Amino acid sequence: MNSIDELKIAMRSFAEARDWDQFHSPKNLSMALAGEAGELLECFQWLTEEQSSKLSEKQLLAVADEIADIQLYLIRLADKLELDIFAECNRKIAVNAEKYPIDKSKGKSDKYTDI
Amino acid sequence: MNSIDELKIAMRSFAEARDWDQFHSPKNLSMALAGEAGELLECFQWLTEEQSSKLSEKQLLAVADEIADIQLYLIRLADKLELDIFAECNRKIAVNAEKYPIDKSKGKSDKYTDI
């Protein structure tokens, strides 16, 4: 599978086969996603920024696991809410471009909390 | 843009134009992503599970914003670590299928913490 749509269908089948739809309310999925984001933090918490760019194979695999978990829960959550992830990303990029004009944001991190 | 790859390129340009690459270490990006996951939680924290499935237009827009933020940071993080999100998702789905066999997992949430 190499598209969000294909993964969405696969996740639906996975949940249905296990009768897990009952657990997948948007509220619960937001918790599961944030739990995985917490595990992602744990991969990096004691590393310096520099070390975080030069992960060992084992460290990289652990991070890759969390990235996949987050992506899969995100797809599942968007599916449950009938949101199109790409449409929302495009909308958000346009918002961010206006919010952080190049000339005023250049090299400054204190101007933004979002991307 | 309607692919992860196109969004990846757009995010790169966005960061480069603002000289923000210096802030985008994997460590920092994991924090930013988890911060957005926290904002996602805030959308749902006082709602019942049922209410979380029937969001108002305003609530849905707030959730859509967070989903987009998480997706964009996830793409940025994977890009920095040279990870292919789809490859990792496919790998993880195979792992999960083995970890949660249908006959043993059916209708049981206590058997799993991942999807």
Add this chain to the structure above:
Amino acid sequence: MNSIDELKIAMRSFAEARDWDQFHSPKNLSMALAGEAGELLECFQWLTEEQSSKLSEKQLLAVADEIADIQLYLIRLADKLELDIFAECNRKIAVNAEKYPIDKSKGKSDKYTDI
């Protein structure tokens, strides 16, 4: 130990004995704390609200572990920043009392995101 101050001193000794002070920047401690908050979420993510009030002994122990971890990191973080947790809590309660006047907040969750 039954005070924040005693725990603060114990945490200092614990870190010093292991030469862990070098890892305990406020940034890193915020990540560790949020990681534990993610583990706390995982205890509750597939439970209904009602079930979350009636935990089994095993479930309660898991939650108690996370509560302790969060408390200990919080004490450590406040210590590093020379903040007095009680002073800040008192200040915040006063702010919240003003922000959420009883007559306007009664029974409404949509008026607040903080306590």
Add this chain to the structure above:
Amino acid sequence: MNSIDELKIAMRSFAEARDWDQFHSPKNLSMALAGEAGELLECFQWLTEEQSSKLSEKQLLAVADEIADIQLYLIRLADKLELDIFAECNRKIAVNAEKYPIDKSKGKSDKYTDI
């Protein structure tokens, strides 16, 4: 108020006066706490570790707010589950002391994910 017990009583009154007990299931409180932990991350996400130790007055106040929010939700959650925060902290410190013996843990962050 300068004890966990006094804050616990204050939080009870605060919630009762606003009829907010109905929202304060352990599940919901875990989400609110993790949401505040996400806001804490946002205070530090673009700072270097060194900068995170030398906060401006404004930055420090923002962090202090989040620390108070986390502490207050933690007290509320422990109260709802009838857990004694100090008892759990003492138990956890003993567990950690055994898990991370000084001679084997000295100066090594890769041996631990907890404190």
